[in-house]
Structures are given as C-alpha cells and as structure tokens.
Amino acid sequence: MNTTPESTPNTTPKLHAARAKKGYRPRRSKPKPKTQSTLPTVSVIPLGGVGEVGKNMCVIEYGDDIIVIDAGVKFPGEELLGIDLVIPDITYLIENVDKIRGIFLTHGHEDHIGSLPFVLKQIQVPVYGTRLTLGLVKNKLTEHGLIREAELHEITADDVINTGPFQVEFFRVNHSIPDGIGIAIRTPAGLIVHSGDFKLDQTPVDDKVLEFNKLARYGDEGVLLFICDSTNVERPGYTPSERTVGETFRSVFAQTDSRIIIATFASNVHRIQQVIDTAAEFNRKVAVVGRSMVTVVDVSQQLGYLNVPKGMLIEAEEVDRLPDNQVTIITTGSQGEPMAALTRMATNNHRQVAIRQGDTVVISATPIPGNEKLVARTIDNLFRIGADVIYKDVANVHVSGHAAQQEIKLMLNFLKPKFVIPFHGEYRHQATFAKLGKTMGIPEENIIRCNIGDRIEVNDELGQITGTVESGSVFVDGIGVGDVGNIVLRDRHHLAQDGVVIAVVTIDKENGNVLAGPDLVSRGFVFVREAGDMLGEAKTRVKEALTSRNTGTTEWSVLKNLIRDTLNEFFYQKTKRRPIVLPIIMEI
Known part of the structure; x- marks a missing residue:
C-alpha cells in the first residue's frame, strides 16, 4: 500500500484542553541558545514517554505538517489518590490540529494506545496501526462511542505512507505483544527512526523475527535521528527469548495434578498462546477470567493471532465440573491490582472462581515499579490459603519485552545514527544510555536528554533543545477528564492523612x-x-x-x-x- 491521504479538514473546534496544573519537572539546564543553520530542520516534541515510563506520545514536525507517534496512558502511582489514568496534555495538538497528518501506533499496549479515545474526542485525525493494534483500538473506541467517527487505516510492515513532506514506512519488531512495529520517517531534513518497544528475539513464538535487513538499509542510507527504547538499558547482556517461559510452563504442567492458574498481562498474546499449547499437550481445558483478558483473547482469536484448538476453551462456571488435572485458568491480576481477578480469587471475593488448597498458581510477570507491595500481598494470601505459588523469584516464569544493553548496541551498530533520543524511560535511563552510546562512539552531546514538552530541532549540522511547548499530565477520574488538579490531590492527601x-x-x-x-x-x-x-x-x-x-x-x-x-x-x-x-x- 502506498497512499497519499488528503489533508484532514479542521472539523473540530479548537477546544480548550482540560488539564491539571503541571506537576514537578526535573531541574535541568536551560535550552542552549539556538544555533543558526541554513539546512532543513525537523522538530521532535515528546508529549509523554521521556523522564517517565508510560503515556508515550511523540510529535514529529516539519514546517506546517505534523505526525504523531503513539497516544498512551500512564497508570497512577499511590500518590495520585483516586485517579484512574494519566494521559498527555495535548494542548499543542489541539492548537495545531490543521497541521496533523495522522497518528501512527507502534503496538497495542495501553501505554501506547490508551489515551487515543480521549485524544480523538478533541481532534479528528487519521489513525494508522497494524491489524491487532487496531483490533484493540476498535474495542476502546466502541466503549467510548467513537468508532463511527474514527478514521482508522490498517497497515503492515511492508507499507509506505506518503503524507505531507513525510514518507513513513515500517519495520517488524519483537515485543511482548504481536504485530509490533518500528517506524522510519523520511523528512526533508533526514531520516528519523523510531524503534517502538522492542527486543531482539531470535526464536519468537510466532517465528517472525525483527527485520534486520531494513535496519541495515536505513544505516546505509544514513540515519539523522534514532528514537530508542531505553527501558532495559541498565541491564547487561540480552533479554531472553519468550520461548524460555514456555519451557517453564511445560515443566510445571508435567509435575502438577492440581488445577493450574496462570496470571499474566492480558496483552501478552504470545504468553497466552504458550499456555494454551501446553494445556493442549497435557489434555487440559482452559478458562479465561478477567475482563481485559477475555477481550484480548476474543480479539486475537478473531484476527488470527491466537490459535486455540476447537473445544478447548470453557466458561469459568464450568471449572468445578471437571477434575482438577484437566483444568487450567488464565487470568488477570499479575500486578496485585485490588479489583483484578486473581486478587479477588485469593480473597474468596470472585463470583466464579476461588483459590483453594492444593492449587498451583503461576504469576507470570514481574511487578511494575510501585506494585511490589500489592504483588507481595497477593502471594502471601495465596500461600495462606494453601496454594503452591510459582513466581519470578523462584522460577523463570517471565521475560521482558524490552531490549537489554547488547541489543541496544546492535541496533546502534545497524543504524549508525548521528543523534539519539532515549525514550520510554526515566532520567536515570537517559543518563545510562548516554554512557552506553559513548562506548559506541556517539558523542555525548549527540545523545539528547530531554523532558516532556521540549522542542528538539535536528538537522545534519545540529541537534538541540530550542524551547518548550504546552505539555504535562491530565488526570482521568471516573468520567472527569482534567477536572482534578494538584489542589484536589492535595486535599485528598490531607484527608487521607489527617x-x-x-x-x-x-x-x-x-x-x-x-x-x-x-x-x-x-x-x-x-x-x-x-x-x-x-x-x-x-x-x-x-x-x-x-x-x-x-x-x-x-x-x-x-x-x-x-x-x-x-x-x-x-x-x-x-x-x-x-x-x-x-x-x-x-x-x-
């Protein structure tokens, strides 16, 4: 597919963005005085996803044209009392809606697509994504009553989109969800490559490896700027293959005659596939529990990303009718969320399934920073009931979906970029990335450490922060978007404490x-x-x-x-x- 979409008319009024007062931003040096250059210059503006993990959104701007990469959410920490979601402040996009040529989605995780319904309520622009990504997006837009108005374009890793001055193409990457892509954007100023979330899995579950040939081609062409996933930049070596988790599952199934309950991230379709394959091998039926898990399994089956033998899936109500050694349950709750299915099962508060003595529970995930206490509490409750609990500290039941140091080095060697922006990480990840890049021969000043809202201007002569745009976080509380700010949160803390x-x-x-x-x-x-x-x-x-x-x-x-x-x-x-x-x- 090679298309040139017409400019999207401004049918949406420039609404005032409902947003919270801006929170703390790390102290940093002021932008350097702008160096003049006669070369074409492209601007990169992160509206989320730098200096934090979550709510990824990146603006690429050249002249009077803009494309946006991802529209994610961040889940609130304990300090954000009562807040359900944190989304990017899109004031800049609302003010420049006439310039936006489209939103390009790298994959279907919440921190990359979760804020899309809130964004599309304020700006009407085309959205591009792969088949599974759009399948998950459609469910979200349907829940928000936006599916009829949304302009969704399905793409593959082989497509090229020409829009305004941008030529956008894609390359397949490995991650913890199928259909992930990186994005290469040709601009008059040079080639920009955005990695998306990635790792280099040589034996992926779906046998679709990262497209190294395209990376080599981009490197030969000359990469002006590489926007690189830095989540695991602190980890030496390589991230293990997803298939290693399947080997652990097989060992657990072979040694267990009790019910097996496996909790994992709902979006990890490859993990779910390995559970189903192992259950089939050991003649077990599978029940899927948890709203988000049921949604992902249904969408993945419909689109052909999940292969389930006929008659294997059963309803949760049928679990008690089968012998224990014929039952497997896949559930949400791997992060100990109070309302998630596994947490409620462990407290005998789930209407369909309760954990009982002798069950084997596998928590196939690593706690997200901030969730450690919740996960530990769930594990304690499970042991207290008499379940046998298998988790990351005692077995290889989880691998990351993000690249470690050696994989990042390999990407840098393939692409040979002039400038690099580390994203999908906190400031410490940016600092570590700068040290890593230096060992690869990239000058430290060419690894741009930035904050949300910084305008980074790049051409073949320079890459520098030249200013800022309106940015920050907007809090979603129930049906309210942006009506809870720092004053309300301060009062909630005050109420909680005194x-x-x-x-x-x-x-x-x-x-x-x-x-x-x-x-x-x-x-x-x-x-x-x-x-x-x-x-x-x-x-x-x-x-x-x-x-x-x-x-x-x-x-x-x-x-x-x-x-x-x-x-x-x-x-x-x-x-x-x-x-x-x-x-x-x-x-x-």
Missing part, C-alpha cells in the same frame, strides 16, 4: 448570636466515643470565640475563618494533627 471535622453552627441572621451548636462531626480524625471530652472542649472553644470576638457579625466568610482557625489551633495543640475543618453556618 481526616476531616465538620462544624455546624446556627446563628441569628440579625445579630450573629449563636442559636444552636456548634456540632462537630469527625471522619478519619478521631473516634467520637473515645475522644468525646476533646470534642466537647473544642465545641466550647468555638462557641466562646464566636460569642466574645464576633458579636453582631453575620459575614459568613469572617465566621467561617474564625471557626476554622480556632479548631485548627486547638486540634494541633491536642493531637499535633491538622484535619480539614469544614464550617457550615445556617442562618435563622
């Missing part, structure tokens, strides 16, 4: 005298029955303050501040804590 006290007072509308109260209601601060004396004294303090200092005052703001200040001072003296005080004044 609780709340509500003070209700009834006053005379004419003269401000106290007619009833104050009544104090405490939540998350002290237990009323055990702190009755203290709360009684607090009521007295408030009444005295209102009576002695504010006779005749009926201004609500004055009275509220007086109540708040009195209680804050009193509670801190008594408890060294400062609960949120909410005064409620009623007039009669």
Whole structure:
C-alpha cells in the first residue's frame, strides 16, 4: 500500500484542553541558545514517554505538517489518590490540529494506545496501526462511542505512507505483544527512526523475527535521528527469548495434578498462546477470567493471532465440573491490582472462581515499579490459603519485552545514527544510555536528554533543545477528564492523612448570636466515643470565640475563618494533627 491521504479538514473546534496544573519537572539546564543553520530542520516534541515510563506520545514536525507517534496512558502511582489514568496534555495538538497528518501506533499496549479515545474526542485525525493494534483500538473506541467517527487505516510492515513532506514506512519488531512495529520517517531534513518497544528475539513464538535487513538499509542510507527504547538499558547482556517461559510452563504442567492458574498481562498474546499449547499437550481445558483478558483473547482469536484448538476453551462456571488435572485458568491480576481477578480469587471475593488448597498458581510477570507491595500481598494470601505459588523469584516464569544493553548496541551498530533520543524511560535511563552510546562512539552531546514538552530541532549540522511547548499530565477520574488538579490531590492527601471535622453552627441572621451548636462531626480524625471530652472542649472553644470576638457579625466568610482557625489551633495543640475543618453556618 502506498497512499497519499488528503489533508484532514479542521472539523473540530479548537477546544480548550482540560488539564491539571503541571506537576514537578526535573531541574535541568536551560535550552542552549539556538544555533543558526541554513539546512532543513525537523522538530521532535515528546508529549509523554521521556523522564517517565508510560503515556508515550511523540510529535514529529516539519514546517506546517505534523505526525504523531503513539497516544498512551500512564497508570497512577499511590500518590495520585483516586485517579484512574494519566494521559498527555495535548494542548499543542489541539492548537495545531490543521497541521496533523495522522497518528501512527507502534503496538497495542495501553501505554501506547490508551489515551487515543480521549485524544480523538478533541481532534479528528487519521489513525494508522497494524491489524491487532487496531483490533484493540476498535474495542476502546466502541466503549467510548467513537468508532463511527474514527478514521482508522490498517497497515503492515511492508507499507509506505506518503503524507505531507513525510514518507513513513515500517519495520517488524519483537515485543511482548504481536504485530509490533518500528517506524522510519523520511523528512526533508533526514531520516528519523523510531524503534517502538522492542527486543531482539531470535526464536519468537510466532517465528517472525525483527527485520534486520531494513535496519541495515536505513544505516546505509544514513540515519539523522534514532528514537530508542531505553527501558532495559541498565541491564547487561540480552533479554531472553519468550520461548524460555514456555519451557517453564511445560515443566510445571508435567509435575502438577492440581488445577493450574496462570496470571499474566492480558496483552501478552504470545504468553497466552504458550499456555494454551501446553494445556493442549497435557489434555487440559482452559478458562479465561478477567475482563481485559477475555477481550484480548476474543480479539486475537478473531484476527488470527491466537490459535486455540476447537473445544478447548470453557466458561469459568464450568471449572468445578471437571477434575482438577484437566483444568487450567488464565487470568488477570499479575500486578496485585485490588479489583483484578486473581486478587479477588485469593480473597474468596470472585463470583466464579476461588483459590483453594492444593492449587498451583503461576504469576507470570514481574511487578511494575510501585506494585511490589500489592504483588507481595497477593502471594502471601495465596500461600495462606494453601496454594503452591510459582513466581519470578523462584522460577523463570517471565521475560521482558524490552531490549537489554547488547541489543541496544546492535541496533546502534545497524543504524549508525548521528543523534539519539532515549525514550520510554526515566532520567536515570537517559543518563545510562548516554554512557552506553559513548562506548559506541556517539558523542555525548549527540545523545539528547530531554523532558516532556521540549522542542528538539535536528538537522545534519545540529541537534538541540530550542524551547518548550504546552505539555504535562491530565488526570482521568471516573468520567472527569482534567477536572482534578494538584489542589484536589492535595486535599485528598490531607484527608487521607489527617481526616476531616465538620462544624455546624446556627446563628441569628440579625445579630450573629449563636442559636444552636456548634456540632462537630469527625471522619478519619478521631473516634467520637473515645475522644468525646476533646470534642466537647473544642465545641466550647468555638462557641466562646464566636460569642466574645464576633458579636453582631453575620459575614459568613469572617465566621467561617474564625471557626476554622480556632479548631485548627486547638486540634494541633491536642493531637499535633491538622484535619480539614469544614464550617457550615445556617442562618435563622
């Protein structure tokens, strides 16, 4: 396929982006003074995915044309209380929607496609992706009611897309989900190669190895800029093949007569395929549990990425009707998420399946940073029930989907880029990448360490940060997008740490005298029955303050501040804590 799409009309108003106040950004030196050059120059603007792991989004801009690579989400840490998702701030894209020629997706993981529904609600632009990637995207857009309006274009690794001044082609990569691609973009300034998420698996489950021939061709052509996955740059050596996990599965199945429950990432279709192949070998049926797991299995089967023998899959309700040695369950919950299927099974809170003594549970994943405590708690609960738990520390049940140092070196040797931007990593990954690149003969100043929102201008003479654009994080909380910012999060932390006290007072509308109260209601601060004396004294303090200092005052703001200040001072003296005080004044 070689297509030249027409420019996408601006049918969407330039909406104001609902976004949170910007959070902390690492201190860095100011952009260097812009060096003048007469050569054609291309700009690269990461709107996510640098200085962090997640919400990948990268803008490539030349003149009046833009293409975007990926539109991902980041899952919130413990500090983001109540937040469901974190997505990129796309103010810059909204302001320049007329310039956007398309969004190109590298693969179907949430940190690369998860924010697409939120993006397409604000800008209507073409979206390009491989078959499985678009299959997963279609499910998301259907849930958000956007599937009819979306302009989706299926591509393969052999396609070339000509749009504006860009010629975009693709190359197959290995990762922990099928149909992953890297992207090569020819611009008037030079060739840019974006690796996507990758590793060099010489024995992939689907037998489709990374297309080394294309990498060599790009290297011979001359690569101006390489945007490289840096997730595992701290790990020496090579990332093991996915097939090594299948060998572990076979060993577990051969030694086990009990039910086998395997928890893994729903998107790891190759891992799921190996479970199904092993179950078939040992004459076991397979039940799929967990909403996201069921969705991925259904889509992968429909599109031909998952081969399941006829009659092998059973419903979760059928599990108890079969002998234990004929049952395998594939489930979500490998990260210990409180509402995931495995977690609920381990606490006897799943409506269909409960873990019981003698079950063999395989947690086929490594905890994402920040999830270690959740995973450890789930493992403890499983052992407490009497299950035999097999996890990363005791067996080879997981391999990464990202390249280690030797694989990154090989990519650099193939491509021989003039400039490199490490992405998909925190700042420490960028620093380690700079050291690694130096050993490969790339000058340290040619490895560009950047932050979200930096404008990096590159041509054959220079590569430098010349400014910034509006960027940051937008918080999704329930159905609200961008309506929770730092002030709300600060209040949530305050409530979580110190609780709340509500003070209700009834006053005379004419003269401000106290007619009833104050009544104090405490939540998350002290237990009323055990702190009755203290709360009684607090009521007295408030009444005295209102009576002695504010006779005749009926201004609500004055009275509220007086109540708040009195209680804050009193509670801190008594408890060294400062609960949120909410005064409620009623007039009669």
